[in-house]
Amino acid sequence: MNDIIWNDRTDETPWPNNAQLFQPLELEQILLPDNANCLYIQTFLRMCDLDFEIIYRSNAEFMSPSGKVPFLKCGPYICEADAIVNFVNNKGYSLSKDLDPSNKADLRAFTSLVNSVLVFAELYITWCEPSVYNEVTRPRYGSGYPWPLNTVLTYKKRKQVIKMLKPHGFYDMSINEVYKKVETCCQCLSTKLDNNNYFFGEQPTEFDALVFGHVYTILTTPLPTNKFSAIVRGFPNIVAHCERIEKTYYPSDKSRK
Amino acid sequence: MNKTMELDVWKGDWGLPSVDLDCLETLAFIKFCGVSIKVNQKSNPFWSPSGTLPLFRHNKQKLTNIDEIAGHLQRKNFSPDFALNSKQTADVVAFKSRIKEQLYPALQFLWWVDEKSYANFTRPWYCKVLPFPLNFHYPNKYKAKATDLMEAMFTDLPQNDIIQVELFAAAERCLSTLSARLGEQEFFFGAHPTSLDAHVYAHLAPLMRVPFPANQLHNYARAQLNLHKFVTRITQRYFPHDYQEYEQKQKQLREESAKNAGDSRFKAKDKVFATVFAALAMIMYAVAKGFIQVSEIEDGFRKSKSYDYRDSEDDMD
Numbered sequence: 154m155n156d157i158i159w160n161d162r163t164d165e166t167p168w169p170n171n172a173q174l175f176q177p178l179e180l181e182q183i184l185l186p187d188n189a190n191c192l193y194i195q196t197f198l199r200m201c202d203l204d205f206e207i208i209y210r211s212n213a214e215f216m217s218p219s220g221k222v223p224f225l226k227c228g229p230y231i232c233e234a235d236a237i238v239n240f241v242n243n244k245g246y247s248l249s250k251d252l253d254p255s256n257k258a259d260l261r262a263f264t265s266l267v268n269s270v271l272v273f274a275e276l277y278i279t280w281c282e283p284s285v286y287n288e289v290t291r292p293r294y295g296s297g298y299p300w301p302l303n304t305v306l307t308y309k310k311r312k313q314v315i316k317m318l319k320p321h322g323f324y325d326m327s328i329n330e331v332y333k334k335v336e337t338c339c340q341c342l343s344t345k346l347d348n349n350n351y352f353f354g355e356q357p358t359e360f361d362a363l364v365f366g367h368v369y370t371i372l373t374t375p376l377p378t379n380k381f382s383a384i385v386r387g388f389p390n391i392v393a394h395c396e397r398i399e400k401t402y403y404p405s406d407k408s409r410k
Numbered sequence: 411m412n413k414t415m416e417l418d419v420w421k422g423d424w425g426l427p428s429v430d431l432d433c434l435e436t437l438a439f440i441k442f443c444g445v446s447i448k449v450n451q452k453s454n455p456f457w458s459p460s461g462t463l464p465l466f467r468h469n470k471q472k473l474t475n476i477d478e479i480a481g482h483l484q485r486k487n488f489s490p491d492f493a494l495n496s497k498q499t500a501d502v503v504a505f506k507s508r509i510k511e512q513l514y515p516a517l518q519f520l521w522w523v524d525e526k527s528y529a530n531f532t533r534p535w536y537c538k539v540l541p542f543p544l545n546f547h548y549p550n551k552y553k554a555k556a557t558d559l560m561e562a563m564f565t566d567l568p569q570n571d572i573i574q575v576e577l578f579a580a581a582e583r584c585l586s587t588l589s590a591r592l593g594e595q596e597f598f599f600g601a602h603p604t605s606l607d608a609h610v611y612a613h614l615a616p617l618m619r620v621p622f623p624a625n626q627l628h629n630y631a632r633a634q635l636n637l638h639k640f641v642t643r644i645t646q647r648y649f650p651h652d653y654q655e656y657e658q659k660q661k662q663l664r665e666e667s668a669k670n671a672g673d674s675r676f677k678a679k680d681k682v683f684a685t686v687f688a689a690l691a692m693i694m695y696a697v698a699k700g701f702i703q704v705s706e707i708e709d710g711f712r713k714s715k716s717y718d719y720r721d722s723e724d725d726m727d
Binding site: 254255257258259261262263265266268269270316317318319320321337338340341342344345347 | 499503561562583
């Protein structure tokens with residue numbers, strides 16, 4: 154009775170060998186929130202053992218049909234992280250199909266927790282914290298475009314992000330309140346993980362990929378203020394979980410160390 | 411000596427102690443704590459510092475947010491969550507954010523954004539409970555807030571029906587998640603209610619009890635039997651007064667309508683009686699005025715008979 158069905162449409166066509174994942178330039182352009190999402194999807198696809206090619210484009214955001222990165226070209230275009238995971242699950246590659254209904258419910262709930270705290274906190278730090286905005290976000294976001302386009306696009310994007318943060322109450326918070334929220338969230342994740350290798354059982358699920366994407370990005374992105382990464386570092390089992398996934402799924406990647 | 415705590419909330423209806431999500435959550439939370447508190451069904455957020463209800467007052471402190479109220483009560487050693495271990499506390503936080511992300515937008519849409527329910531239902535209700543000049547301001551304000559949320563969720567605002575499909579699909583997923591998590595238990599963490607139960611109750615009860623004009627979610631929520639039982643259980647156990655009052659009112663209404671149905675049968679009898687009476691009266695009139703000739707013929711017959719008789723008498727004479 155209580156089995157959770159995401160989407161009834163199942164797609165039996167096999168995974169194509171020319172799947173392409175588009176994302177912004179990793180070294181000089183990508184920002185913290187986008188990078189976390191891109192890393193999430195990359196890790197998820199690797200966990201599913203699917204072939205894909207990463208394509209870096211400086212205008213990836215404007216190539217994407219929904220304006221969000223990363224997006225996947227696999228026959229049709231699929232954008233946004235959740236939609237990609239859903240699409241892959243419908244193709245029959247699911248990491249969480251063996252979980253019992255109660256655990257599945259937990260998985261969805263914790264996914265929401267990460268999406269509603271870490272994602273908004275990342276957006277807040279990137280776009281609303283003055284030092285980060287001026288020193289990191291503005292130069293990086295505008296780097297792909299000539300003047301005056303870079304100023305206009307950055308301004309527009311900032312307005313859009315603020316509009317998104319406002320109804321969720323994040324825009325009116327002070328930076329310390331945001332840090333406090335992040336800490337509560339990490340505390341919950343840390344308790345949930347306990348001393349296990351992965352969050353739900355012995356095999357990784359999409360949730361492990363999601364947490365890895367965010368935690369790895371928060372830990373490795375250099376920012377003028379390092380309070381954010383310091384909070385995450387305060388939970389050793391989450392950091393260990395991140396290192397475990399990195400070793401297993403990115404064994405030979407020189408850029409990730 | 412501590413002063414009594416007071417709580418101003420939106421008025422209740424349809425058997426609920428309040429119709430507003432936050433008020434409902436606060437009320438349930440306080441009931442679960444077992445704190446005695448004076449509840450005013452005020453329905454006027456004008457004097458609240460943040461312009462919203464619930465407004466919690468204690469020793470000159472004014473709090474308007476469930477988290478602050480929970481924190482305040484916890485410092486006074488009242489909390490329904492003391493029995494939870496750290497893992498369960500993590501679950502509470504996770505499920506709350508799940509509801510906030512997936513169910514809350516659908517409810518906001520249902521109350522404020524959907525044109526049909528806003529115009530025919532939400533706005534009239536709020537206009538009725540709010541005092542005169544404020545009832546022009548607050549409904550618009552809440553609608554604007556809900557619209558902002560929709561704009562934040564959907565970057566290029568599509569048609570309302572597209573939003574509705576997406577939001578309701580998400581809400582249905584959330585409901586089945588909650589239903590799976592609750593299972594056959596009485597409350598989410600066994601036999602005692604926690605703050606998560608208050609949160610879930612506040613979001614589900616309006617969905618199940620408020621009669622929105624167009625509400626596909628309503629049926630879906632009611633079809634999740636364990637959730638439906640959960641809501642009924644909390645309403646009956648913790649808000650018996652509101653529940654019984656509403657049930658009695660409904661019963662009265664039903665009785666009245668039954669009486670009306672009896673009246674209408676009576677009226678049918680009346681109609682038959684009136685028709686028969688009118689028909690009789692008309693026939694009598696017609697007879698009196700001589701439009702119907704029955705009596706004359708009879709008279710004629712009798713006359714002729716009597717003539718015959720007389721004639722025969724005459725003959726005899």
